[in-house]
Amino acid sequence: MQVDEVATPRQLADRYVEELADLNPVIGTALGIRPGNDALPDYSPDGLEARASAQRAVLAELQVLDGPDLPVVERRAARLLRERLTATLAIHDDGENLREVDNLFSPPQTLRSVFLLMPADTEDDWAAIARRLRNVPRAARSYRASLDEGMSRGLLAAPRQVETVIEQLTSWIEARWYADFVSAGPEGLKQELSTAAAVASEALAELRDYFAQTYAPAAAGVPDAVGRERYARWARYWTGSELDLEDAYAYGWSEYHRLRQEMVEAAEAIRPGASPQDVMQHLDEHGEVIEGAEEMRRWLQHLMDGAMADLDGAYIDLAEPIKQVEAMIAPPGGAAAPYYTRPSLDFSRPGRTWLPTLGKQRFPTWSVVSTWYHEGVPGHHFQFAQWVYLQDQLSRYQVSVGSVSAMTEGWALYAERLMDELGYLTDPAYRLGYLDAQMLRAVRVIIDIGMHLELPIPGHSEFHPGATWTPELGREFLSRNCGRGQEFVDSEIVRYLGRPGQAISYKLGERAWLEGRAAARKARGADFNLKDWHMASLSLGSLGLDDLADELARLP
Numbered sequence: 001m002q003v004d005e006v007a008t009p010r011q012l013a014d015r016y017v018e019e020l021a022d023l024n025p026v027i028g029t030a031l032g033i034r035p036g037n038d039a040l041p042d043y044s045p046d047g048l049e050a051r052a053s054a055q056r057a058v059l060a061e062l063q064v065l066d067g068p069d070l071p072v073v074e075r076r077a078a079r080l081l082r083e084r085l086t087a088t089l090a091i092h093d094d095g096e097n098l099r100e101v102d103n104l105f106s107p108p109q110t111l112r113s114v115f116l117l118m119p120a121d122t123e124d125d126w127a128a129i130a131r132r133l134r135n136v137p138r139a140a141r142s143y144r145a146s147l148d149e150g151m152s153r154g155l156l157a158a159p160r161q162v163e164t165v166i167e168q169l170t171s172w173i174e175a176r177w178y179a180d181f182v183s184a185g186p187e188g189l190k191q192e193l194s195t196a197a198a199v200a201s202e203a204l205a206e207l208r209d210y211f212a213q214t215y216a217p218a219a220a221g222v223p224d225a226v227g228r229e230r231y232a233r234w235a236r237y238w239t240g241s242e243l244d245l246e247d248a249y250a251y252g253w254s255e256y257h258r259l260r261q262e263m264v265e266a267a268e269a270i271r272p273g274a275s276p277q278d279v280m281q282h283l284d285e286h287g288e289v290i291e292g293a294e295e296m297r298r299w300l301q302h303l304m305d306g307a308m309a310d311l312d313g314a315y316i317d318l319a320e321p322i323k324q325v326e327a328m329i330a331p332p333g334g335a336a337a338p339y340y341t342r343p344s345l346d347f348s349r350p351g352r353t354w355l356p357t358l359g360k361q362r363f364p365t366w367s368v369v370s371t372w373y374h375e376g377v378p379g380h381h382f383q384f385a386q387w388v389y390l391q392d393q394l395s396r397y398q399v400s401v402g403s404v405s406a407m408t409e410g411w412a413l414y415a416e417r418l419m420d421e422l423g424y425l426t427d428p429a430y431r432l433g434y435l436d437a438q439m440l441r442a443v444r445v446i447i448d449i450g451m452h453l454e455l456p457i458p459g460h461s462e463f464h465p466g467a468t469w470t471p472e473l474g475r476e477f478l479s480r481n482c483g484r485g486q487e488f489v490d491s492e493i494v495r496y497l498g499r500p501g502q503a504i505s506y507k508l509g510e511r512a513w514l515e516g517r518a519a520a521r522k523a524r525g526a527d528f529n530l531k532d533w534h535m536a537s538l539s540l541g542s543l544g545l546d547d548l549a550d551e552l553a554r555l556p
Contacts (some may be wrong), residue, residue, distance in 0.1 A: 005020065009065050009078035013397035016058045016081070020401060023051050026114045031400055036124065038131035040114070040139035040492050045098070045140060045149045052092045055085045058184025076541065076551070083544045084402050086233040087237045095231060095531045098150030100496025101157035101162045101215075103335050103491065107143045108207065110173060111136055111200075114180060116331070117341065117349065122340075126185040126193060133178060133196035134538050137203035144210055156219045160471070161209055161498045171333035173201055221311045224451065224471050224497045235501035239406035239508060240544020245449055248508060249534035252445030253458060255507060256481070259439045269508035280436065280483035283366040283429050293329050295354075296363045300327040300355065304376040307424070311378055315422070316534045321347040327377055330354040336484075336491035338371055340380040343388055345396065351381045358487055367483055370434035373419045386538040398541030405502060406545040410509020411538075413441060414517075417510070437484040441510070443481050444503035447474035448496045471497060512545055516552020523553065532556055 006012045021028035024041045028034030028426055044515070059082065066078045091097065100106045115132070119125040146355070172178075178197035226234070228245070235243050267279040284301045290296045304325055312318045324347075330339070336356055343351045353376045355368075356460065373379055388398035396400075415436060425431040449455065450469035459465045463477055475493050482489060496503045521528045536555040543551055 010395040013395040017396045043143035044145040099162045130196040133200040140203045163330045238501045240404040255442035288365045290363045307377045324350045330356040330500035336488040340375045342384040366429035366433045374412040379415035394541040405505040405507035409506040413510040414513040442508040448503040512549040516549045519553035
């Protein structure tokens with residue numbers, strides 16, 4: 001699409017997706033719109049500025065196209081595009097991309113995860129993989145250039161993030177991850193793939209040494225807490241809202257107290273007189289267990305397939321392409337939390353849930369049922385796949401790169417609650433797992449805001465009343481109020497400190513979904529239909545938190 005052909009905000013948004021796929025080839029791969037592309041992003045200051053320049057140009061064009069008389073679908077597209085671009089540019093202009101080091105979303109993880117998104121069915125597919133592997137060194141050097149620029153400007157990541165990325169890189173190198181990945185390639189390309197994998201692995205080793213020898217010494221003494229100004233900027237990016245952080249902090253505490261009481265009651269139903277923590281430990285040791293990673297993958301697939309069959313037609317109407325979702329085992333060496341990857345825009349790559357095994361072969365089920373309702377069905381998969389199905393009615397931007405974490409994670413957390421409301425968590429162990437997952441999200445709000453803003457712990461708390469939040473107190477609080485192991489807890493703390501504001505998007509997003517549903521039910525009265533509301537809400541495309549509850553309340 002040429003510039004002079006753009007006549008509406010949706011057309012502008014779609015053209016921007018094409019531009020972004022060229023400027024960041026990983027996005028093209030993720031969306032499935034650049035088959036055979038072997039390039040990797042330019043992470044250098046020039047590459048970052050090229051993307052920012054494109055965003056400023058789109059905002060300038062949007063200013064001309066926007067207006068009060070736009071149809072509702074164009075109004076939503078324009079509003080999202082403006083909000084997302086201004087939030088992203090605020091991050092860029094503050095130099096945050098020059099210190100992008102964390103355990104989930106930074107370039108080192110992308111230089112591995114992109115290969116899991118590439119087609120691998122034909123010899124041509126594998127030839128593209130080999131070429132992209134050879135481009136890893138250039139991408140890694142461009143990333144180092146931005147980190148060097150950040151160092152020169154005094155913009156550095158905290159040591160905790162650096163140490164974690166060094167550990168991740170070391171584990172991937174020692175596991176020969178690239179070599180293992182290409183071992184599934186065709187016989188005729190074995191030598192080329194093996195050589196390319198060695199090139200990529202050497203680039204990771206050089207990046208690891210750079211972090212250890214150059215970056216880590218420079219980052220010594222950088223605080224974990226980012227402070228109020230940086231936190232507010234990141235919170236806007238993740239939620240699409242100028243948050244009242246004190247209100248959000250207080251909401252986290254109110255949910256904590258509510259859920260704590262429900263967990264006590266749920267634990268009592270399993271082992272009278274035992275605390276929730278004791279009961280969750282008992283379930284880990286003596287509850288239902290799946291042995292073996294592959295058996296666990298099959299169990300999760302069966303869980304999602306069963307939920308989809310039950311919900312389709314009763315609480316949502318699913319188009320055929322949406323009915324495929326795959327349970328996967330995550331590659332080793334990543335973060336501890338399960339996750340979901342979206343389908344490609346043509347559905348040739350289905351939506352997938354990923355379970356990190358952390359080297360384990362024994363999997364208690366009590367804690368994963370609710371999580372797979374979140375990650376898979378009816379959570380992330382229903383929303384993202386429905387968006388892809390409706391991309392021609394919305395815009396590619398609204399259904400892909402324009403996503404707002406608070407809307408998507410809010411829906412997924414709402415989906416967990418919906419399954420509880422529908423009676424899918426009546427098993428006492430599964431329900432305690434659901435409450436534990438809800439508690440995790442409430443605790444995230446408390447400690448994410450508390451640690452970064454260095455707020456005081458309320459006097460009414462039984463946990464260190466009046467003390468100022470630190471990462472150490474955050475770790476202790478999460479451990480006391482979470483049924484997961486210490487490896488998970490440690491990974492989560494690093495995650496919260498590395499991506500400020502992301503962790504609060506779940507609970508605050510769920511609040512907006514619940515408020516929107518309640519308002520729609522009140523407005524419609526006896527005419528309110530839950531399936532119709534689900535279909536309408538999942539057909540909105542992405543929205544920021546400031547707009548979400550209002551739009552949901554208007555739905556039929």
